[in-house]
Amino acid sequence: MRHRHPSIAGESGHLDLVPLIDCIFLILLFFVLAGRLDGDQRPEQITVPPGRTASRIHEPEHWSREIIQVGTDVRLGAQHYALDGSDWTGLRTALDRIHDHAGRIVDRQTGRMIPEVIVEVRADVDAPCGTVQGLQQLLSDTVDPGTGLPKPAQKPFIHLAFSARDAG
Amino acid sequence: MSGNDGDMDEGRLDLVPMIDCIMLLLLFFMMTTKFTAEEKAISSLLPTDKGQGAASAQKKDPPPTVNICIYPEGMTKGYQPSEYAKQMDTVPRLRGAFANAQLRIGGREPMFITGKDLNSKGGKPMEDEVEMIHSYIFDELAKFEKPGESRDKQNDIVINCFSGLSWKFALIAYDAVRSYEAKAGNIKWTGNPDELATARAVSFAPPRIRDYTPNELGNELYEIIHTK
Numbered sequence: 001m002r003h004r005h006p007s008i009a010g011e012s013g014h015l016d017l018v019p020l021i022d023c024i025f026l027i028l029l030f031f032v033l034a035g036r037l038d039g040d041q042r043p044e045q046i047t048v049p050p051g052r053t054a055s056r057i058h059e060p061e062h063w064s065r066e067i068i069q070v071g072t073d074v075r076l077g078a079q080h081y082a083l084d085g086s087d088w089t090g091l092r093t094a095l096d097r098i099h100d101h102a103g104r105i106v107d108r109q110t111g112r113m114i115p116e117v118i119v120e121v122r123a124d125v126d127a128p129c130g131t132v133q134g135l136q137q138l139l140s141d142t143v144d145p146g147t148g149l150p151k152p153a154q155k156p157f158i159h160l161a162f163s164a165r166d167a168g
Numbered sequence: 169m170s171g172n173d174g175d176m177d178e179g180r181l182d183l184v185p186m187i188d189c190i191m192l193l194l195l196f197f198m199m200t201t202k203f204t205a206e207e208k209a210i211s212s213l214l215p216t217d218k219g220q221g222a223a224s225a226q227k228k229d230p231p232p233t234v235n236i237c238i239y240p241e242g243m244t245k246g247y248q249p250s251e252y253a254k255q256m257d258t259v260p261r262l263r264g265a266f267a268n269a270q271l272r273i274g275g276r277e278p279m280f281i282t283g284k285d286l287n288s289k290g291g292k293p294m295e296d297e298v299e300m301i302h303s304y305i306f307d308e309l310a311k312f313e314k315p316g317e318s319r320d321k322q323n324d325i326v327i328n329c330f331s332g333l334s335w336k337f338a339l340i341a342y343d344a345v346r347s348y349e350a351k352a353g354n355i356k357w358t359g360n361p362d363e364l365a366t367a368r369a370v371s372f373a374p375p376r377i378r379d380y381t382p383n384e385l386g387n388e389l390y391e392i393i394h395t396k
Contacts, residue, residue, distance in 0.1 A: 017183045024187070028194050035201025051343035052302070053350060053357045054208035070335070108365055120209055123335045125287055126265040129238075130331025132338065133375045140214050143374075156214065163209035164339050166287065 057161050062103055063116040065161075070123035070131055083127075085134050088145040092138055099155040107158070120161040136160070210343055211357065213364035214371065231324060234273065234312045236305070236345070237392050238329040238337050241268040241280060245393055252393070253386030256332070265334045271301065271341060273308035275396070286336045298340065305344040306351075319353040324369040328392050331375055332385060338372060345370050 059065050068074060074081040074091065081091045102115035119139055123132050137143050139160065141153040240259045243252060260267040262283055272278035285297040314322055325345055329338035349367055350357060357363065376388045 017187065021183065021187065021190070024190050024194060028190060028197065031194065031197035031201055035197055051208070051210050051339065051346075052298070053343050053346040054210050055357050056207065057209050057211060058358065118211070122209070125336040126263055126334040128265075128331060129329040129333045129335050129338045129372075130375050132335050133329070133331060133372050136214070136372055137374045158214040160212040160214060161209035162212060162339055162342065163207070164336055 054163070057118060057120065059118055060116070063118060064102065065118045065120055066098055067120045067122055068135060070121065070127045070135070074131065074135070083131050085131070085138075085145065088134070088138055092141075092145050095139065095141075095157065096155050099157070114156065114158055117157055118159045118161055119157045120163060122163045122165060125164045125166055132162075210339070210346060211364060212342075212370070213367070233324045233326045234309065235395050236325065236327045236341055237272045237278075237395050238269050238281075238327070238333060238341060239389060239392050240266045240330060240333065241270055243270070243389065243393055247390070249386035249390040250383065251386070252389040253383055256385065256389070266332065269330075269333055269337045271304065271337070273305065274311070276308060279304045281337060281340075283334065283336070286340060301340055302344045302347055305341065306348050309345070309348050313352070318366070319349060319355075319368045320366050322368045324371070326371055326373050328373040328395055330389060330392055342370065342372070 057065065066076065068076050070083070073083055074088075076091060076094055079090070079094060081087050098117060099115050102117045104113040105116055106112070107114045121132055121135055138145055139157040141156040142150060144151045240256065242259060243255060247255070265283075267283045269281045269283065270278035271281055279300065281301060282293075282297055285293045288294045309325075312323060327338055327341050327345070329341070346357065349355060349370070353367065355363060355367065376391060
């Protein structure tokens with residue numbers, strides 16, 4: 001009886017394609033799970049410049065994170081607002097709704113009830129700094145966005161996170 | 169021999185069409201996916217015992233603060249607001265924004281920040297730039313330390329960044345300040361809000377203007393450049 005050497009061809013002389021298909025499926029699975037489609041609305045979310053103290057934000061249990069994006073305009077959820085703050089009354093109204101529906105904890109400094117929300121301000125690296133400054137003021141709720149006049153803070157957000165992204 | 173290549177041959181399935189499909193899918197995902205770095209952010213805590221909301225606060229005088237001033241390159245003290253407004257037209261720009269900036273703490277000579285180095289996602293020029301900013305801020309903040317006081321009793325830090333400058337300049341200064349606090353207070357930032365409760369307050373100065381006319385911008389520049 002002749003000894004047969006191992007061969008990639010099967011009994012019938014056909015190539016055994018099963019290992020090849022296994023490999024291709026694994027690679028396909030990797031790209032499906034690890035990749036992110038280019039059409040994602042925020043594809044370049046990295047800190048630029050790379051802050052040395054930047055870290056992944058860990059919201060405590062029951063907390064939520066809201067993202068305000070600053071690019072050619074200001075976005076909160078699906079709503080767009082002007083960079084210059086001319087329609088930030090609407091933005092403040094949206095923030096008020098988030099504030100109303102959030103859980104509460106007691107602030108150690110003042111004893112006030114503050115929302116269990118981390119607001120991340122995610123701005124393009126070349127977005128005007130004044131916009132982010134204005135957002136910080138809006139979040140602290142110390143100024144009426146309609147008149148620009150100071151007011152007692154009613155619904156402040158104090159837990160913020162800042163990041164930057166390269167607009168490309 | 170069956171004489172028909174598309175049919176089963178000797179009981180075996182023809183796998184070639186399936187492999188074609190899988191290859192096309194693979195090609196699609198390889199071409200359209202983009203791998204991104206882990207999302208990171210710098211956490212911050214706004215003070216709740218300051219500002220308009222604390223009108224009943226006992227402090228009559230504003231507490232002393234350490235001011236970090238950031239403004240466009242080439243601008244120096246000694247001019248009137250209208251002259252600063254004119255100077256803005258001559259400052260080099262990159263992608264429509266001011267290309268470079270100067271950063272100053274206290275009375276020391278300002279340092280120069282190259283904007284394009286901060287736009288890159290890595291590399292030696294960017295690392296050198298970040299290192300230079302951190303060194304400058306570390307040296308200067310050390311001079312304002314109140315010995316024996318805890319971190320939250322140190323003077324608050326306010327970053328006064330010109331509103332027309334890019335956000336990256338303010339953020340890198342903020343990052344350097346936090347890095348200093350991490351070293352001085354032996355803090356490791358992990359993104360948990362609780363760890364900010366005992367830290368020194370660091371914030372961005374509120375906007376000085378609401379209407380971005382050249383005259384208003386000139387006034388703002390005048391204030392920032394002359395802030396002590």
